[in-house]
Amino acid sequence: MTTRTPLMAGNWKMNLNHLEAIAHVQKLSFALADKDYDAVEVAVLPPFVDLRSVQTLVDGDKLKIKYGAQDISAHDSGAYTGEISGSMLAKLKCTYVAVGHSERRQYHGEDDATCNAKVKAAYRHGLTPILCVGEGLDVRKAGEQVPYTLAQLDGGLADVPAEQVESIVIAYEPVWAIGTGEVATPEDAQEVCGAIRGRLAELYSQELADTVRIQYGGSVKSGNIAAIMAQPDVDGALIGGAALDADEFVKIVRFRDQ
Numbered sequence: 001m002t003t004r005t006p007l008m009a010g011n012w013k014m015n016l017n018h019l020e021a022i023a024h025v026q027k028l029s030f031a032l033a034d035k036d037y038d039a040v041e042v043a044v045l046p047p048f049v050d051l052r053s054v055q056t057l058v059d060g061d062k063l064k065i066k067y068g069a070q071d072i073s074a075h076d077s078g079a080y081t082g083e084i085s086g087s088m089l090a091k092l093k094c095t096y097v098a099v100g101h102s103e104r105r106q107y108h109g110e111d112d113a114t115c116n117a118k119v120k121a122a123y124r125h126g127l128t129p130i131l132c133v134g135e136g137l138d139v140r141k142a143g144e145q146v147p148y149t150l151a152q153l154d155g156g157l158a159d160v161p162a163e164q165v166e167s168i169v170i171a172y173e174p175v176w177a178i179g180t181g182e183v184a185t186p187e188d189a190q191e192v193c194g195a196i197r198g199r200l201a202e203l204y205s206q207e208l209a210d211t212v213r214i215q216y217g218g219s220v221k222s223g224n225i226a227a228i229m230a231q232p233d234v235d236g237a238l239i240g241g242a243a244l245d246a247d248e249f250v251k252i253v254r255f256r257d258q
């Protein structure tokens with residue numbers, strides 16, 4: 001059985017300007033100790049305009065916290081007003097980039113083909129995609145969460161070779177649990193995360209599936225993280241609101257103490 005290092009990533013969404021970002025990362029770095037980083041990989045996904053400030057702080061103080069972006073252009077350069085390319089993110093030494101977050105799918109019309117193009121763009125520039133998948137309430141009520149989520153996974157990974165996918169992170173975020181305070185039960189999270197791992201084994205190999213980290217996201221807090229992390233196929237969390245509170249985020253990183 002492969003041991004997967006849990007990944008706790010804070011998705012700040014459209015919160016914290018670059019000055020607030022510096023203060024927040026400093027607070028996290030004061031609170032987190034080497035033993036935390038030994039047990040868990042910790043990352044933040046700030047807005048684009050904060051990334052240079054976060055990079056300067058992380059480089060200058062040799063912090064162990066990783067960082068990345070919330071989105072990436074499918075294109076590498078050129079006349080794409082408002083877009084940010086993978087090479088720009090790589091230049092800022094980003095490790096991760098979220099792809100296909102449900103808010104991008106819902107408010108910016110991103111479909112599986114767009115997500116697939118963005119996953120490929122991330123790999124062209126040495127970035128690790130965090131591919132977000134998950135069903136809405138109507139799909140959940142119809143009991144279709146597994147096939148729906150697996151179809152998103154298939155679409156996002158189309159024609160992406162095993163040697164790239166082995167480093168990917170998949171975030172299972174049921175839309176009905178995002179920002180609502182309604183967390184999926186640990187069993188709900190396990191059902192879909194387990195199905196995602198099974199699909200990776202079918203598409204690639206069991207060995208690859210055992211290596212890939214699968215996160216849960218949706219109303220994660222210090223009070224519910226331990227039960228979610230106790231599930232065999234949950235390897236971390238993508239945390240929204242609770243990641244904006246440094247003390248709370250640190251407690252989530254220390255889920256084993258909760």
Ligand SMILES: O=C(CO)COP(=O)(O)O
Pocket residue numbers: 011101173177178179180181217218219220238239240241242
């Ligand atoms: O969308 C999320 C993380 O990407 C989850 O957000 P909340 O933790 O605020 O529910």
